[in-house]
Amino acid sequence: MTDFLAALLLGIIEGITEFLPISSTGHLLVAERWLGHRSDLFNIAIQAGAILAVVLIYRDRLWQLLQSFLRPAGAATVFGQAPRDYAYKLATAFGVTAVLGLGVKKLGWELDDAVAPIAWALILGGAWMLLAEHFAARHAARLGERSTITWTVxxxxxxxxxxxxxxxxxxxxAATIFAALLLGVTNRAAATEFAFLVGIPTMFAATAYELLELYRDGGIAGEDWGMLAVAFTASAVTAFAAVKWLLHYIQSHRFTVFALYRFVLGAALLLLVPAG
Structure with missing residues (x-):
């Protein structure tokens, strides 16, 4: 397989899986075993493409949140909440991630990228999704549809x-959407939007941090910028399409199909582990 085609496929895989609840990291780690390992800068580039796609999709919402600070009077609500209050909660979620994430980084807590742990994470994540859907349905039946993002959420x-x-x-x-669902946000669209919006600064910060470390270590030299451009574009285009599809899909469907996919993929990987 040519480097061009491998870069294209990896960009497409990142774009499809980054925001669908099926694990982009898990898919890329497995895909690289067949398509070849890529540089850290390559992985940063395809992640940046996916982030750009979500920024474009939510550009109106992001502008609305910004305007709530510039022109607070008469601002439209966000799922029944004042935009400024919603923005503060996004900032809180990001702040928690930043503080804990830096702590985890300093302590060196990181699991091996072997196939077996990834497979089990896919399976357990599928069970978590079904559990969250079950409790969200119970909450909705008892309390009605709830879209409010609380400070706890x-x-x-x-x-x-x-x-x-x-x-x-x-x-x-998956972790963020279903954390919101388990905590009583029964409106899947509200839970998904909050998860995606808080993912924008989180992923931007993580990408910038990784890029700075890579620059300091001299890991940027010698890159094939043409391949990076191909992968970045493929990731951005496919992420845009994947998120648009997901937002339409969840209007009338549960996340059950993604849980089943995770079970199947996780089981298939466990069967393939003994054979390498």
């Missing part, structure tokens, strides 16, 4: 992002 979504970073295969989007 904001804090624990931040914690969930850190846990997803420690355990490859968990999926940042």
């Amino acid at each position: 904001a804090v624990l979504v931040g914690v969930a992002q850190v846990l997803a970073g420690v355990f490859p295969g968990t999926s940042r989007s």
Whole structure:
């Protein structure tokens, strides 16, 4: 396989899996075993492409949140909440992630990227998703549809992002969406939007941090910038399409299909482990 095609495929895989609740890290770690390991800068580039796609999708919401500080009077609500209050909760979730994430980084807490732990994370994550859907349905039946993001939800979504970073295969989007669902946000669209919006500064910060470390270590020299451009573009385009599809899908469907996919993929990987 040519380097061009491998870069294209890895960009597509990142774009599809970064914001769907199926784990981009898990898919990329497995894909690289067939397509070849890529540099840290390559991984940063495809992640940046996915972030750009979500920024473009939520550009109106981001502008609304910014305007709530510039022109607070008469601002439209965000799922029934004042935009400024919603923005403060996004900032809280990001702050929790930043503080805990730096602590985890300093302590060196990181799991091995072997296939077996990823497979188990996929399976356990699928069970977590089904559990969250079950309790969300019970909450909705008892209390009605709830879209409000509480301070508790904001804090624990931040914690969930850190846990997803420690355990490859968990999926940042799955951890955050289903943390919100378990805590009583029964509106799937509200839980998903909050998870994606808090993911924007989180992923930007993580990308900038990794890029700075790479620059300091001299890891930027010798890169094939053409391949980076191909992978970045593929990731951005496919992430845009994947998120647009997901936002439409969850209007009338549960996340059950993603849980089942995780079970199947996790079981398949466990079967492949003995054979290498």
